[in-house]
Amino acid sequence: MNQILINDTTLRDGEQAAGVAFNLQEKAAIAQFLDAIGVHEIEVGIPAMGEEETRAISAIRNLDLQAKLLGWNRAVISDIEASIACGLKRVHISVPVSGIQITAKFQGQWRVTLQQLRDSISFAVDKGLWVAVGGEDSSRSDESFLLDVANYAQEWGASRFRFCDTVGILDPFTTYYKVKRLVTALSIPVEIHTHNDFGLATANALAGIKAGATSVNTTVNGLGERAGNAALEEVVMSLKRIYGVNLGIDTPRLLELSRLVARASGSSVPPWKAIVGENTFAHEAGIHAHGVLQNPSTYEPFAPEEVGWERRLVVGKHSGRHLVSNVLQQHGIFLNSEETKSVLEAVRQESVEKKRSLTVQELLNLAKEQQRYSHAIG
Numbered sequence: 419m420n421q422i423l424i425n426d427t428t429l430r431d432g433e434q435a436a437g438v439a440f441n442l443q444e445k446a447a448i449a450q451f452l453d454a455i456g457v458h459e460i461e462v463g464i465p466a467m468g469e470e471e472t473r474a475i476s477a478i479r480n481l482d483l484q485a486k487l488l489g490w491n492r493a494v495i496s497d498i499e500a501s502i503a504c505g506l507k508r509v510h511i512s513v514p515v516s517g518i519q520i521t522a523k524f525q526g527q528w529r530v531t532l533q534q535l536r537d538s539i540s541f542a543v544d545k546g547l548w549v550a551v552g553g554e555d556s557s558r559s560d561e562s563f564l565l566d567v568a569n570y571a572q573e574w575g576a577s578r579f580r581f582c583d584t585v586g587i588l589d590p591f592t593t594y595y596k597v598k599r600l601v602t603a604l605s606i607p608v609e610i611h612t613h614n615d616f617g618l619a620t621a622n623a624l625a626g627i628k629a630g631a632t633s634v635n636t637t638v639n640g641l642g643e644r645a646g647n648a649a650l651e652e653v654v655m656s657l658k659r660i661y662g663v664n665l666g667i668d669t670p671r672l673l674e675l676s677r678l679v680a681r682a683s684g685s686s687v688p689p690w691k692a693i694v695g696e697n698t699f700a701h702e703a704g705i706h707a708h709g710v711l712q713n714p715s716t717y718e719p720f721a722p723e724e725v726g727w728e729r730r731l732v733v734g735k736h737s738g739r740h741l742v743s744n745v746l747q748q749h750g751i752f753l754n755s756e757e758t759k760s761v762l763e764a765v766r767q768e769s770v771e772k773k774r775s776l777t778v779q780e781l782l783n784l785a786k787e788q789q790r791y792s793h794a795i796g
């Protein structure tokens with residue numbers, strides 16, 4: 419597999435999630451964290467949004483991060499001027515490429531769309547900027563029109579082309595086919611940008627990479643428009659663990675980063691969320707816990723510490739004898755097999771009543787009750 423670059427867009431597409439609004443300090447802290455863990459490129463925001471945004475982008479610019487910083491722009495010269503005013507040296511210029519989008523935004527006048535793209539690329543190149551172009555709604559565009567736009571962008575001076583599945587309607591097989599065509603047609607690198615409307619954002623991002631995209635857009639926690647984007651932590655760990663591609667990201671800090679973004683976005687992460695959800699390394703079910711007690715690999719794809727977690731063994735409705743005995747023995751309580759079975763029955767009852775797993779103290783209380791009973795009946 420080629421060298422892959424992560425271009426994280428938590429600060430742009432991530433922040434576009436309805437109801438999310440980072441302040442300057444939060445934007446700077448997220449940028450700093452992304453940089454510190456080794457993310458290669460950061461889409462810092464949209465300078466055309468005005469003063470609040472440009473102050474934050476300029477502040478990030480002044481941090482002198484290792485990561486390359488990119489401002490997002492429409493194919494509009496004043497947008498690019500706003501990026502320049504923030505001190506950015508790299509701009510991403512977006513242009514709609516599907517019939518639906520060109521009709522809504524350019525009254526169907528695709529020649530005008532192309533002219534605006536050409537003017538804005540030329541303007542940016544003349545100003546000495548590194549330019550990437552995004553084909554908004556690439557997945558619903560006419561395939562030959564998409565190739566034409568991408569080829570023109572390359573000819574006019576773009577250094578990368580972004581394939582966008584803007585409304586998340588592709589599956590990995592179609593993504594592979596469409597991105598492969600683009601990669602084959604272009605000499606500049608292709609970037610893949612996916613959305614999660616059908617829960618396929620990460621799978622599609624990986625399919626795009628398999629097809630030859632060498633840059634991938636991610637967001638922390640998968641934050642983003644509607645159902646979100648491909649999650650940074652999922653893409654990084656899938657590449658590392660499924661494909662053996664180590665991007666040099668400091669993965670043990672992914673959990674801390676997830677928590678930072680969850681706080682700043684006011685959007686908590688579901689417990690079952692891959693990599694960063696609190697249940698990802700928690701085991702309650704009897705058969706699983708029994709396996710994990712023998713060898714954690716039985717029910718874990720990799721060690722929790724690799725992404726900042728610690729393993730948790732939790733006693734609850736689905737637990738079995740081995741886990742209950744293990745926890746009790748760690749606290750100096752040794753029950754015989756009949757007593758363990760009774761405690762387990764009590765655990766199931768109490769978990770259902772409380773609608774949760776039990777704390778260690780609650781388990782100990784049940785065990786002590788059982789011991790008193792055993793003692794009483796002799």
Ligand SMILES: CC(=O)SCCNC(=O)CCNC(=O)[C@H](O)C(C)(C)COP(=O)(O)OP(=O)(O)OC[C@H]1O[C@@H](n2cnc3c(N)ncnc32)[C@H](O)[C@@H]1OP(=O)(O)O
Nearest residue numbers: 431434464466467492493494512513514522523524554584
């Ligand atoms: C798929 C994506 O995620 S695209 C990124 C979307 N992100 C955002 O919209 C967040 C930031 N956006 C903003 O702050 C504002 O929309 C701004 C500053 C960019 C523009 O604001 P406004 O001037 O108030 O326009 P508004 O947002 O209502 O409409 C968008 C305008 O941009 C035009 N436009 C949309 N995309 C493009 C494009 N790629 N290139 C050129 N023009 C475009 C629309 O046709 C419309 O033009 P009009 O004003 O001439 O009718």
Ligand SMILES: O=C(O)CCC(=O)C(=O)O
Nearest residue numbers: 512552553554555582584
């Ligand atoms: O960069 C672009 O062209 C658009 C990116 C985007 O956010 C999308 O298509 O969903």
